[in-house]
Amino acid sequence: MRTFRQLNAVFEKIINSDMPDRVKNLKLMKLLSEIVRDYKINDKQWEECEKENPEVISLYRKISNYLNFN
Numbered sequence: 001m002r003t004f005r006q007l008n009a010v011f012e013k014i015i016n017s018d019m020p021d022r023v024k025n026l027k028l029m030k031l032l033s034e035i036v037r038d039y040k041i042n043d044k045q046w047e048e049c050e051k052e053n054p055e056v057i058s059l060y061r062k063i064s065n066y067l068n069f070n
Helices: 004-015 021-038 043-052 054-069
Strands: none
Touching (some): 004 054
């Protein structure tokens, strides 16, 4: 499982790359899936996950927002 710093570094690398937006979006969706899987995030336990890993949840939102605006 990657740490928050590692996940954030991957995010930054993806968005700052010269890849086409379609490829960036696919890579970011894969990163979101990794976060959900590794940090066991689900709708029923969202608040609990946010308390345990606020930085990771913040990054999750940041990636989601990026995907929604691209």
